[in-house]
Amino acid sequence: MPITLNTSDADFDAGFTRMLSMKREDSADVNTAVAAIIDDVRARGDQALCELTARFDRLELTPEALRFTPDEIEAEIARVSDEDRAALTMAAERIRAYHARQMPEDASWTDPEGATLGWRWTPVSAAGLYVPGGLASYPSSVLMNAIPARVAGVERLVICVPTPDGVVNPLVLLAAKLAGVEEIYRIGGAQAIAALAHGTRTIAPVDKITGPGNAYVAAAKRQVFGKVGIDMIAGPSEVLIIAEGAQNPDWIALDLLAQAEHDADAQSILITTDPTLAHAVAGAVDRILPTLPRAEIAGASWRDYGTLIIARDLDEAARLSNRIAPEHLELVVDDPEALALKCVHAGAIFLGAHTPEAVGDYVSGPNHVLPTARSARFSSGLSVLDFLKRTTIARLTPGALAAIGPAAVRLAGAEGLQAHGASVQARLELLNERSGG
Amino acid sequence: MPITLNTSDADFDAGFTRMLSMKREDSADVNTAVAAIIDDVRARGDQALCELTARFDRLELTPEALRFTPDEIEAEIARVSDEDRAALTMAAERIRAYHARQMPEDASWTDPEGATLGWRWTPVSAAGLYVPGGLASYPSSVLMNAIPARVAGVERLVICVPTPDGVVNPLVLLAAKLAGVEEIYRIGGAQAIAALAHGTRTIAPVDKITGPGNAYVAAAKRQVFGKVGIDMIAGPSEVLIIAEGAQNPDWIALDLLAQAEHDADAQSILITTDPTLAHAVAGAVDRILPTLPRAEIAGASWRDYGTLIIARDLDEAARLSNRIAPEHLELVVDDPEALALKCVHAGAIFLGAHTPEAVGDYVSGPNHVLPTARSARFSSGLSVLDFLKRTTIARLTPGALAAIGPAAVRLAGAEGLQAHGASVQARLELLNERSGG
Numbered sequence: 109m110p111i112t113l114n115t116s117d118a119d120f121d122a123g124f125t126r127m128l129s130m131k132r133e134d135s136a137d138v139n140t141a142v143a144a145i146i147d148d149v150r151a152r153g154d155q156a157l158c159e160l161t162a163r164f165d166r167l168e169l170t171p172e173a174l175r176f177t178p179d180e181i182e183a184e185i186a187r188v189s190d191e192d193r194a195a196l197t198m199a200a201e202r203i204r205a206y207h208a209r210q211m212p213e214d215a216s217w218t219d220p221e222g223a224t225l226g227w228r229w230t231p232v233s234a235a236g237l238y239v240p241g242g243l244a245s246y247p248s249s250v251l252m253n254a255i256p257a258r259v260a261g262v263e264r265l266v267i268c269v270p271t272p273d274g275v276v277n278p279l280v281l282l283a284a285k286l287a288g289v290e291e292i293y294r295i296g297g298a299q300a301i302a303a304l305a306h307g308t309r310t311i312a313p314v315d316k317i318t319g320p321g322n323a324y325v326a327a328a329k330r331q332v333f334g335k336v337g338i339d340m341i342a343g344p345s346e347v348l349i350i351a352e353g354a355q356n357p358d359w360i361a362l363d364l365l366a367q368a369e370h371d372a373d374a375q376s377i378l379i380t381t382d383p384t385l386a387h388a389v390a391g392a393v394d395r396i397l398p399t400l401p402r403a404e405i406a407g408a409s410w411r412d413y414g415t416l417i418i419a420r421d422l423d424e425a426a427r428l429s430n431r432i433a434p435e436h437l438e439l440v441v442d443d444p445e446a447l448a449l450k451c452v453h454a455g456a457i458f459l460g461a462h463t464p465e466a467v468g469d470y471v472s473g474p475n476h477v478l479p480t481a482r483s484a485r486f487s488s489g490l491s492v493l494d495f496l497k498r499t500t501i502a503r504l505t506p507g508a509l510a511a512i513g514p515a516a517v518r519l520a521g522a523e524g525l526q527a528h529g530a531s532v533q534a535r536l537e538l539l540n541e542r543s544g545g
Numbered sequence: 546m547p548i549t550l551n552t553s554d555a556d557f558d559a560g561f562t563r564m565l566s567m568k569r570e571d572s573a574d575v576n577t578a579v580a581a582i583i584d585d586v587r588a589r590g591d592q593a594l595c596e597l598t599a600r601f602d603r604l605e606l607t608p609e610a611l612r613f614t615p616d617e618i619e620a621e622i623a624r625v626s627d628e629d630r631a632a633l634t635m636a637a638e639r640i641r642a643y644h645a646r647q648m649p650e651d652a653s654w655t656d657p658e659g660a661t662l663g664w665r666w667t668p669v670s671a672a673g674l675y676v677p678g679g680l681a682s683y684p685s686s687v688l689m690n691a692i693p694a695r696v697a698g699v700e701r702l703v704i705c706v707p708t709p710d711g712v713v714n715p716l717v718l719l720a721a722k723l724a725g726v727e728e729i730y731r732i733g734g735a736q737a738i739a740a741l742a743h744g745t746r747t748i749a750p751v752d753k754i755t756g757p758g759n760a761y762v763a764a765a766k767r768q769v770f771g772k773v774g775i776d777m778i779a780g781p782s783e784v785l786i787i788a789e790g791a792q793n794p795d796w797i798a799l800d801l802l803a804q805a806e807h808d809a810d811a812q813s814i815l816i817t818t819d820p821t822l823a824h825a826v827a828g829a830v831d832r833i834l835p836t837l838p839r840a841e842i843a844g845a846s847w848r849d850y851g852t853l854i855i856a857r858d859l860d861e862a863a864r865l866s867n868r869i870a871p872e873h874l875e876l877v878v879d880d881p882e883a884l885a886l887k888c889v890h891a892g893a894i895f896l897g898a899h900t901p902e903a904v905g906d907y908v909s910g911p912n913h914v915l916p917t918a919r920s921a922r923f924s925s926g927l928s929v930l931d932f933l934k935r936t937t938i939a940r941l942t943p944g945a946l947a948a949i950g951p952a953a954v955r956l957a958g959a960e961g962l963q964a965h966g967a968s969v970q971a972r973l974e975l976l977n978e979r980s981g982g
Binding site: 191192194195196198199202205206209210212215217219223224225227230232233246247248279315316334336337341356358359362363365366368369370396400401402406444445448451452453454455456457458459460461462463464465466467468469470471472473474475478479481483484485486487488489491493497498499500501502503504505506508509512513514515516518519520522523524525526527528529530531532534535 | 628642773800806894901915925936937955956965
């Protein structure tokens, strides 16, 4: 039974707040184990990587075999069906086209005082992309992480993907190829993150690490943060659907279940102005759920976190959406553009009945790496900007320094930083001498 | 004696690597103490804030007195001299003008398949700015944090500033006023960060926390990260100056000392192609240092971390600069623009002899909150973007779904996510029925 709330009930706010603050993730404390693995990789390098891979992935490697050879990659890719290849190629092209538009522009201007100011964007030199192994080894995630990096102009892109018992998903290697990544290592877990951050004899260190992973990978990313940049630490996925009465309940039920099948900790929420639709959707979920291969996972998610909310009107729905700050927001209403303007905290918005969230996971173009757990209040999905950094630039003419320098001297004095003031004053004095002589 | 290196020496690379990896910060482990303070504020709210402020700042407050009243603010501001006020006003205006140009644009376009795609930027709703008390209570930092937030459109801006023994820096309150911040609390330390992140009866929680602070503040920001967004955790400041022979050694010495006077852990580095200049600068530092009020701090920094490097040419200097990835980079050479193009990892670049780094701390316009400790390899200074987040938007027509949906179904199948595929397939089937009928 999903959580069912009605904004007209007296105890709605208590129930809504309780739903919002539900803890959906068991964060086992793996920090000590992860710290030991990182220390081991730093101390013993490739040797540690091989031993840890033998232990965790049941795969015996020598340092020379850590990296996939071009022949190995091609042999795996050859196993991909033409249909899968075509679908992945279309996804890659659409993701590339979307992200190409995100490239920010440099700027430079000269102000009336004579100061030339601006900024310049440059890519990180090297980025490492973590790809989980086994069941959650998603080729779509390879595209979503690697293509923005490529668009940003990152020179060296590295993938680490564990291959338990030596098994790799050929589509992951094809996705890497489509994104132009050739440096791929068959390692995973905290040891892969340690290798990317600190480097070994075989694997040169990178500057930024992105990509999803289990609790060990997430803890390792947190621990190496500062030494390298990392993307967000993603929590369980979530969708919020806002729907009016006349919509197809089966479609909405499927969209809720698509979210729920990711993970027993995922959350699917429907807010509707129509109790009849809520009832119909709940019925459709119950009918469809047993037919799904991942019925157990989706069922647990729906049972524990699934939520149906009856709202008075769409304005109220938008206000609740802003309190939820969902990762994915579907607006299945007559005028989704108007409603979208009122929904200001969301990772991604999907407008109208023909934009199911699942197309966004694969082929619509925007990134599917999005802020979870209410963090859309203050953060954004993965983008080209995550692989760029901005350098600010200033050049003063002597005249500009004469115009604004005295204020700097004054403020340096007020802050008790005499050398700051003196560094400006010394220049101003020479300028004064010159203009006086 | 500063570290002195010459790229022509056989052991240069070892020395340079050793200099790069010097640990400049004693990070005392305050995590346990900070966690207890955060728990206390979450459990007891305002009462905990008052008790902790009495203990750490020797200031007895009631919950009603946590916030500065408008009269208290005006009374403090009235003490500011006209000269200081004019200087701070100029700084605020120039910082605002620079950051106004950073506002990114929304985008929306329709592709040939009929998918309307784009993104929209929105501000965080509420941001909290931490301002250190006592000696490091810098009005310039208030401007550098608050003005980008204002430019971004953040509706609610809050400042927390500890006032040990009840003393506040009037310039900090004036800077807050110039930036349009009226909600100011006289609390500091981990307790202030806890209040901003979790809220109390008196202080509503915020979505993002920025601003510098001591080890307790930094640890608290790390611990509340995820619940709220935070800016970078800044390390000790650093400057790299690249200079050719004909430059004024006194100016360079003053710029090195301006960095050194911040903190005994700060680092000042000169790379020059001219050994004579290096010698003259070292002499000027020795001559000027004893005249500084902060000679002890600047002297310790210069002694422990100051570095002089003789390079063969400017290309080599640029390569070394990219390995250092300095927070501040001064290019005191004949053609600084050309050299700047080769320096791709730096927080801020100052071009030419009349752009001392100190003008950038106060009045040139770009932000002075910049990536330290080599993190300019992968991160940027504070900007308007830190107070915005991006929501991606997609709307498919039925025709667009018919064109790209089958690829999503295919990939969902390959990833074993059947409900994902079914959510698209159900729509495609209805479209097919319609077009068939």
